[in-house]
Amino acid sequence: MIACVGAALALVTPACAASSDLEGRPCPCVEGYRCCEPAGVCIAESATCAGGAITGAETVTRICAEPHGPALAAPRTGAALGRYLARRWLACRVDPSAPSTALVAHVGIEFALDETWSFLRMTATGYERSTDPADRGTYKVWNDRLNQLVTPTDTTPGHDLHIRWVHGDIVLNLFFDFERSPLRFRTVNGAELSFTGEGGDGQDLVGDEGTSCESDHGICKPGKTCASVVSAELCAAPVANLGAGEGCDKVGVRTCAPPLVCNDGKKQCTP
Numbered sequence: 001m002i003a004c005v006g007a008a009l010a011l012v013t014p015a016c017a018a019s020s021d022l023e024g025r026p027c028p029c030v031e032g033y034r035c036c037e038p039a040g041v042c043i044a045e046s047a048t049c050a051g052g053a054i055t056g057a058e059t060v061t062r063i064c065a066e067p068h069g070p071a072l073a074a075p076r077t078g079a080a081l082g083r084y085l086a087r088r089w090l091a092c093r094v095d096p097s098a099p100s101t102a103l104v105a106h107v108g109i110e111f112a113l114d115e116t117w118s119f120l121r122m123t124a125t126g127y128e129r130s131t132d133p134a135d136r137g138t139y140k141v142w143n144d145r146l147n148q149l150v151t152p153t154d155t156t157p158g159h160d161l162h163i164r165w166v167h168g169d170i171v172l173n174l175f176f177d178f179e180r181s182p183l184r185f186r187t188v189n190g191a192e193l194s195f196t197g198e199g200g201d202g203q204d205l206v207g208d209e210g211t212s213c214e215s216d217h218g219i220c221k222p223g224k225t226c227a228s229v230v231s232a233e234l235c236a237a238p239v240a241n242l243g244a245g246e247g248c249d250k251v252g253v254r255t256c257a258p259p260l261v262c263n264d265g266k267k268q269c270t271p
Helices: 002-008 014-018 057-064 078-085
Strands: 033-036 041-044 088-091 108-111 116-123 126-129 136-143 148-150 162-167 170-174 177-179 184-188 192-197 225-229 232-236 239-242 254-256
Touching: 057 192, 078 136
Parallel strands: 239 254
Antiparallel strands: 033 041, 088 108, 088 192, 108 116, 116 126, 116 136, 136 148, 136 162, 162 170, 177 184, 184 192, 225 232
16 A cells, blocks of 8 residues: 555556556556547446547547557458448548648548538537538448449458548548547548547447458457458358358358359359
8 A cells, every 4th residue: 555655656556556446537547447538538458438429629639649549450341441430530630721622621520321421510519510511422432352332331341442532523532541549540632631530449349340350360259250251351240142242251151142152262252
C-alpha cells in the first residue's frame, strides 16, 4: 500500500493498477487497460468499448491527436467494408475552401448500408446530417477480383476493395486504411485525409466476418474460420450453395451449389 502511494506521486505501476479500480478513469491508461473513445476513459483490455456519439470539436481534436493505433484487418468483402464504414466519421482537418475535394470542406460524413452518404454539420447539440440535398450522394463498393461494383452487403471475397464515391458530378475512387484504438480511417485524394469514427474503438470489428486473417489465422471471432478464398484469406462462417464465380474453399467453410465445384486454382465456384 505504501509502495502504491509512492508510485502515485510519480507513475502508476502495473502492480498498483491491479490493486485499484481504474475502470472509467480518464485516459491515458496504464498496462492492462486501454482507452475507450469517444468518452476517453480507461477500460480493461478484454472489455468492449460501448458505442458513443461524438458531440463536439474538442473531442475530435483530442482523438485525432492520439498516437496511431493498431491497423484493422483489411475488409475482404463488400459486407465487411460496409460494416466498417456504416457510422459517422468526423474530419481531423476541415478546410471549407479546399479545392481538391469536398470531403474536407465539411466537419464529417456519415455512410449508410443503403449505399448513401451525407455530409455532417455542427449544431448547438452536436453533429447531425446536413439537410441540403447538395450534401448527399451515393457510393458503391468496387470488388477488384470480380472487377465490378457490388453492394455494401455483398459477401463475395475480393482482395483490395475500395468505394466509388459519387457527389453530384464528382466521382472519386477512395481507398481506406483503418485503425483501431482509436477508430480512424485514412484516405488520399490530392492530400492525406484522416477521419475519426463513432461507435467504440473498432475492437468489435477485429476478426469479424469478411475481414483479413492473413497475418493471424487465429484472429477470427468464435464461429468464424480463416478460409483461403480467391487470393484472400478471410474470416468466414460456413456458407453453402454459392453461385458460379463466387469465392469458395476446400475446407468446407464456403461450398458451392451442386453441380458447381470449387476450382482449386481460382478458388471460385465453377461448372
